[in-house]
Amino acid sequence: MLKKLTRTMLAGVATAGLxxxxxxxxxxxxxxxxxxxIQTHFSTETLSGQMAQEFIDDVTAMSNGEIEIEMxxxxxxxxxxxxxxxxxxxxxxCDMTGGAYQTGKNPAFQFAGDxxxxxxxxxxxxxxLLHGGGYDKLNELYNANNMEFIGWWIPGPESLSSTKSFxxxxxxxxxxxxxxxxxxxxxxxxxxxxxxxxxxxxIFTALETGIIDGAxxxxxxxxxxLGLYDIATETNYPGFHSxxxxxxxxxxxxxxxxxxxxxxxxxxxxxxxxxxxxxxxxVKNAQTAKELREKGIALNTWSDEDLAIYRQAVQESWKEFxxxxxxxxxxxxxxxxxxxxxxxQ
Numbered sequence: 115m116l117k118k119l120t121r122t123m124l125a126g127v128a129t130a131g132l133x134x135x136x137x138x139x140x141x142x143x144x145x146x147x148x149x150x151x152i153q154t155h156f157s158t159e160t161l162s163g164q165m166a167q168e169f170i171d172d173v174t175a176m177s178n179g180e181i182e183i184e185m186x187x188x189x190x191x192x193x194x195x196x197x198x199x200x201x202x203x204x205x206x207x208c209d210m211t212g213g214a215y216q217t218g219k220n221p222a223f224q225f226a227g228d229x230x231x232x233x234x235x236x237x238x239x240x241x242x243l244l245h246g247g248g249y250d251k252l253n254e255l256y257n258a259n260n261m262e263f264i265g266w267w268i269p270g271p272e273s274l275s276s277t278k279s280f281x282x283x284x285x286x287x288x289x290x291x292x293x294x295x296x297x298x299x300x301x302x303x304x305x306x307x308x309x310x311x312x313x314x315x316x317i318f319t320a321l322e323t324g325i326i327d328g329a330x331x332x333x334x335x336x337x338x339x340l341g342l343y344d345i346a347t348e349t350n351y352p353g354f355h356s357x358x359x360x361x362x363x364x365x366x367x368x369x370x371x372x373x374x375x376x377x378x379x380x381x382x383x384x385x386x387x388x389x390x391x392x393x394x395x396x397v398k399n400a401q402t403a404k405e406l407r408e409k410g411i412a413l414n415t416w417s418d419e420d421l422a423i424y425r426q427a428v429q430e431s432w433k434e435f436x437x438x439x440x441x442x443x444x445x446x447x448x449x450x451x452x453x454x455x456x457x458x459q
Contacts, residue, residue, distance in 0.1 A: 154210040155194040160339035208364040222441035228358040236268035236392040246451040262369035265384025271353030275346035276328035282420040292329040351413040
């Protein structure tokens with residue numbers, strides 16, 4: 115009788131232990147599953163849109179399928195500038211547009227996305243992020259807005275497209291162009307242009323209908339993907355006026371709930387995307403420049419004198435735009451890093 119009772123008790127303990135073990139496996143599986151709804155302003159036809167898909171594929175492979183990403187291309191859920199708020203409030207989980215769209219919240223977001231003529235190439239800007247305290251500085255700003263900054267991907271200097279002559283500063287007088295929000299509008303107003311802030315995906319129609327004479331959209335390769343050179347006959351190359359960093363940022367509670375290895379995969383995935391994106395754009399831009407010349411598009415290289423005038427307007431505008439303690443601190447962090455590199459006095 116005692117042996118029978120003992121066997122029954124042991125069987126019960128074993129069953130309970132198995133149930134606990136199965137529960138632990140189930141809980142662990144649930145914990146190790148991350149599903150993210152992300153929006154980007156890039157379409158699948160652009161090089162950047164294709165790179166975003168490659169990022170998804172990399173993250174899926176590195177996480178063995180534990181991280182599932184549903185990407186909404188071409189701002190198909192909300193307008194580009196509304197993506198950040200849509201993620202912060204739960205409509206989406208993450209924003210893969212750019213920080214400079216959020217300058218209306220705080221001008222500091224300008225310096226979280228584009229120093230507009232400050233860095234000469236993407237690698238200097240990545241160096242600030244990775245080795246100049248950039249992650250911490252950015253997350254002071256992002257966390258205060260219920261978001262976590264995860265990484266940048268920088269295509270490189272952008273080129274402006276124009277339906278009119280675009281050979282130097284004199285051609286900016288009364289030049290109507292699509293501008294993103296932020297300090298860029300202040301800079302070009304100083305130089306006599308008329309910036310019109312509009313959504314990224316409204317550019318082609320506005321250019322086609324003559325509402326604008328040109329556009330600040332992307333580099334020449336992505337401009338081709340947007341169809342801008344089907345209308346615009348002039349551009350500048352190499353780019354000089356702007357080098358925006360597109361970001362990945364996720365809602366803070368979504369980020370905090372992820373297991374550490376998922377966080378690491380997303381951060382490393384963004385760093386890999388950044389390197390691949392900057393280098394492929396360097397290659398593609400050189401190829402695109404050749405093709406555009408063959409099609410009769412004028413690729414204008416601005417003179418040193420015109421570039422000096424532009425940079426003077428940039429430095430004046432930085433100071434005018436940095437009107438909050440956060441923006442002043444973030445701007446100074448960038449400038450001090452550039453001084454340390456010997457790239458600025």
